[in-house]
Amino acid sequence: MNIISRLFDYFAKKSKIIDENAQIAKQKQAKMGKLTARERIEAILDKGSFHEYDLFVEHKVEDFGMDKKFLPGDGVITGTGMIHGHPVCIFAQDFTVAGGSLGLAHARKITKIMDHAIKLGVPLIGINDSGGARIQEGVNSLAGYGEIFYRNTLASGVIPQISVILGPCAGGAVYSPALTDFVFVVDKISKMFITGPEVIKTVLGEEISMEDLGGAKVHSEITGNAHFFAESEYECFEMIKKLVSYIPWYNGKKAEKFPPKPPKNELKIVDIIPKEPTQPYDVRDIIKSIADDSDFFEVQEHWAANIVIGFSRFDGETVGIIGNQPMVLAGVLDVDSSDKAARFIRFCDSFNIPLLTLVDLPGYLPGIDQEHAGVIRHGAKVLYAYSEATVPKITVILRKAYGGGYIAMCSKHLGADFVFALPFAEIAVMGPEGAANIIFKKEISEAENPEEMRKQKVEEYIQKFANPYKAASAGYIDAVIAPDEVRDYVLHSLFIAKNKVEVRPSKKHGIPPF
Amino acid sequence: MEKTILKLDDTPYETLIPKKFINRKKYTPQNNNLIFAFIPGTIRNIYVKIGEKVKKGDKLLVLEAMKMKNIINSPINGVIKSINVKENQSVAKNDLLIEIQ
Numbered sequence: 001m002n003i004i005s006r007l008f009d010y011f012a013k014k015s016k017i018i019d020e021n022a023q024i025a026k027q028k029q030a031k032m033g034k035l036t037a038r039e040r041i042e043a044i045l046d047k048g049s050f051h052e053y054d055l056f057v058e059h060k061v062e063d064f065g066m067d068k069k070f071l072p073g074d075g076v077i078t079g080t081g082m083i084h085g086h087p088v089c090i091f092a093q094d095f096t097v098a099g100g101s102l103g104l105a106h107a108r109k110i111t112k113i114m115d116h117a118i119k120l121g122v123p124l125i126g127i128n129d130s131g132g133a134r135i136q137e138g139v140n141s142l143a144g145y146g147e148i149f150y151r152n153t154l155a156s157g158v159i160p161q162i163s164v165i166l167g168p169c170a171g172g173a174v175y176s177p178a179l180t181d182f183v184f185v186v187d188k189i190s191k192m193f194i195t196g197p198e199v200i201k202t203v204l205g206e207e208i209s210m211e212d213l214g215g216a217k218v219h220s221e222i223t224g225n226a227h228f229f230a231e232s233e234y235e236c237f238e239m240i241k242k243l244v245s246y247i248p249w250y251n252g253k254k255a256e257k258f259p260p261k262p263p264k265n266e267l268k269i270v271d272i273i274p275k276e277p278t279q280p281y282d283v284r285d286i287i288k289s290i291a292d293d294s295d296f297f298e299v300q301e302h303w304a305a306n307i308v309i310g311f312s313r314f315d316g317e318t319v320g321i322i323g324n325q326p327m328v329l330a331g332v333l334d335v336d337s338s339d340k341a342a343r344f345i346r347f348c349d350s351f352n353i354p355l356l357t358l359v360d361l362p363g364y365l366p367g368i369d370q371e372h373a374g375v376i377r378h379g380a381k382v383l384y385a386y387s388e389a390t391v392p393k394i395t396v397i398l399r400k401a402y403g404g405g406y407i408a409m410c411s412k413h414l415g416a417d418f419v420f421a422l423p424f425a426e427i428a429v430m431g432p433e434g435a436a437n438i439i440f441k442k443e444i445s446e447a448e449n450p451e452e453m454r455k456q457k458v459e460e461y462i463q464k465f466a467n468p469y470k471a472a473s474a475g476y477i478d479a480v481i482a483p484d485e486v487r488d489y490v491l492h493s494l495f496i497a498k499n500k501v502e503v504r505p506s507k508k509h510g511i512p513p514f
Numbered sequence: 515m516e517k518t519i520l521k522l523d524d525t526p527y528e529t530l531i532p533k534k535f536i537n538r539k540k541y542t543p544q545n546n547n548l549i550f551a552f553i554p555g556t557i558r559n560i561y562v563k564i565g566e567k568v569k570k571g572d573k574l575l576v577l578e579a580m581k582m583k584n585i586i587n588s589p590i591n592g593v594i595k596s597i598n599v600k601e602n603q604s605v606a607k608n609d610l611l612i613e614i615q
Contacts, residue, residue, distance in 0.1 A: 327529060328515065
């Protein structure tokens with residue numbers, strides 16, 4: 001063969017894998033309302049930036065007639081590319097090749113790109129669209145999953161890992177996304193479960209549709225397995241790009257700095273927070289009133305909505321925000337909201353993202369279901385995550401900070417660098433009503449007019465304790481500040497804390513209350 | 515989500531209540547006198563008769579499910595009051611199998 005014919009041969013070989021089935025693949029996927037693996041990669045990455053590897057990888061299986069089966073790319077596309085100039089490693093399972101099933105060669109392509117990502121310090125994006133294990137490959141297929149999980153764990157806290165569920169992701173396959181930092185799901189397309197409706201019906205006699213068992217809405221609202229919910233694949237890709245802009249390439253770097261912008265929101269904190277401490281408001285309005293360009297990119301918006309987490313920028317730099325949401329369940333901490341906040345705090349700490357905590361909560365949610373669901377061990381996660389974090393920690397107490405909730409929400413005692421309180425903050429061991437009823441129980445019950453006495457004692461308690469000055473006098477609050485000073489204090493303290501170094505006792509790793 | 519009042523520490527807070535909170539499993543105290551099927555399956559053997567005295571830990575029946583013959587033991591000392599299943603009968607989850615007095 002001469003050089004020219006070898007070149008033609010090369011193009012023919014490549015075309016056989018990429019182009020031959022492209023049209024059929026497109027039709028197959030379109031029937032299910034899905035894009036093809038290649039279309040997905042192209043839509044996520046900057047135009048022309050995708051560089052593919054392992055195109056010619058083939059499986060070596062001979063059993064069950066597999067030796068006669070040619071599976072282009074063994075059902076997965078891997079490579080590197082850019083998102084808004086950020087490098088990323090990416091893999092996308094191809095459902096049109098043997099149902100995107102995971103065989104050993106398929107898994108090895110994925111683990112190879114994962115090894116690249118870890119070694120080179122770039123984020124990993126995995127697009128899952130697979131029927132599950134390739135049964136013909138037996139235990140080798142299981143080995144493939146195991147090797148992926150192992151690398152997910154090694155990569156955890158080293159590089160950001162993003163999973164995109166764009167089709168079925170069932171059985172063992174779900175555990176790779178579960179080990180990653182952010183999971184994206186798309187309405188009517190994503191399906192995640194350990195055992196599917198068929199098995200559940202046979203074993204338990206319970207009937208449920210795939211959508212109701214493990215659809216995008218279920219994982220965004222009920223289980224908390226997903227972090228971002230999109231209506232369409234293209235909306236999902238825009239969200240991925242936005243997320244990548246907030247996070248660093250790896251744990252040795254900071255997130256990219258953007259040009260600083262003032263908040264565009266005209267809302268003022270003093271107008272957002274109702275005068276009555278029992279009246280609700282949307283804490284996201286507070287965030288928008290202080291963040292650069294009034295921008296807030298919310299994570300897990302639909303799950304455990306009594307706490308709000310997400311990313312904003314201050315002076316152009318990424319900040320992770322955790323805020324109690326008085327609008328939902330009065331902003332209490334419970335099992336789910338503790339899980340949600342703790343994991344986010346640990347992500348931010350791993351990737352050098354400072355934490356801003358906005359506090360307004362009456363405490364932990366009472367209830368038999370909460371106690372039996374382990375609110376002790378789940379609630380402890382928040383304490384652990386905040387105490388463990390060594391990134392700059394800024395806390396602003398907007399209104400109520402009662403009891404255990406006060407301690408948990410990044411109090412000075414858990415190592416906050418700066419704690420600020422608004423003049424109408426109420427920092428106390430419990431709410432005035434409850435406290436007065438306990439402390440003045442005798443006075444109230446023995447009074448001629450108990451109701452009148454109760455009111456008087458509640459008022460007395462508010463005057464004496466339900467304010468920021470008791471805590472400020474103990475030095476637990478660094479400054480009591482006016483509502484329109486919040487952004488200034490946050491900006492300044494983030495700047496001052498920029499070079500923060502905190503040395504911790506050396507250990508192999510801690511044992512968080514998982 | 516529904517807008518309601520949530521009372522915490524004697525203080526009523528006006529707030530939204532998520533569906534998950536409304537639909538939360540209501541607590542029912544455990545009753546050791548009633549033996550329920552903890553999993554759907556098939557009753558294979560019944561070792562006791564009505565009126566028989568049983569001690570805590572005695573074998574009551576075998577409930578086959580998930581390819582496993584699960585032995586169900588008596589959680590208490592007592593007398594069998596009723597047996598609501600027959601051998602080889604299939605049962606759903608939470609079906610009442612045996613009542614002990």
